[in-house]
Amino acid sequence: IRIYLYAGEKKEKELTLSELKKELNIDKNLTETELSKALKDKGYVLEVESNGEMTYKRDASKAVKPNKYYIGEKDGFLAIYKTDDNGTLSIENSQDVYTNSKKVDNLSEIDKDKIKNFELEYNSKDDAEESLSEFLS
Numbered sequence: 001i002r003i004y005l006y007a008g009e010k011k012e013k014e015l016t017l018s019e020l021k022k023e024l025n026i027d028k029n030l031t032e033t034e035l036s037k038a039l040k041d042k043g044y045v046l047e048v049e050s051n052g053e054m055t056y057k058r059d060a061s062k063a064v065k066p067n068k069y070y071i072g073e074k075d076g077f078l079a080i081y082k083t084d085d086n087g088t089l090s091i092e093n094s095q096d097v098y099t100n101s102k103k104v105d106n107l108s109e110i111d112k113d114k115i116k117n118f119e120l121e122y123n124s125k126d127d128a129e130e131s132l133s134e135f136l137s
Contacts (some may be wrong), residue, residue, distance in 0.1 A: 003035075004055045005044060012058070022126070041089050062119050064089060071120040071135070073104045078115070078135055081130045093123075098107040101136045111135065 003020050005013040015023070021030060024038050036046050043063025044056035064070060070081045070089065080096040091097060104115055105117075109121040117123055121122045 002053045004053065005039075005058065006047075006055065007058045010055060042087065063087065065121065068126050069122040070118045071115055071122075071128055071132055072118055073115050075099075076103050076105065078104060078132060080125060080132065081118070082125070098132070098136065103137070 001017040003013075003015050003017060004011060005015070017030070017035075020035075021027075026038065029088055030038075030051075032054075036056075039056050041064075043058045045059060046054060047057045048055040061075075064083050064087050066083050066087045067081050067083050070083070072079050072081045072089070074091060074097045078098045078101065082092055083089055104112055107115070120128075120131060122131065
C-alpha cells in the first residue's frame with residue numbers, strides 16, 4: 001500500500017505503509033480505521049482510496065499546533081493533551097484524564113464536536129484546566 005500525504009495541493013510525502021508505521025512509531029498491524037485515526041491526530045483526512053493507494057490531505061484549520069494544550073477525549077472521558085514541537089498529541093500524566101467526572105457523551109453535540117476535533121486550544125495547562133472546569137460543572 002502506498003500512502004500519499006498532501007498539504008493543500010502540495011505533496012508532502014509518499015510512503016509505504018511500513019515506512020509510515022515506523023514514522024508514527026506503530027509496531028502492530030493497522031486497520032484502515034486505525035491508520036486514519038493516527039493521521040487525523042496530525043490533521044490529515046482520507047481523500048481518496050483506490051488500487052492500494054491512499055491519499056490523505058491535511059487541513060491546516062484542523063491540525064493541532066506545536067507546544068499547545070488541548071481539551072480532548074480519552075476512553076470517553078475529558079482529558080488535557082499537550083503537543084510537542086512536532087504537533088504530536090500526548091497526555092502528560094494520568095491525572096490529566098478526568099475519569100471521575102462527566103463523560104464526553106453527556107455534553108452537547110457542539111461541545112462534543114469541538115472536543116473530538118481538538119478545537120479547544122490553550123497556551124498553558126492552567127488555561128486548559130480552567131476551561132475544562134466549565135465542562136465539569
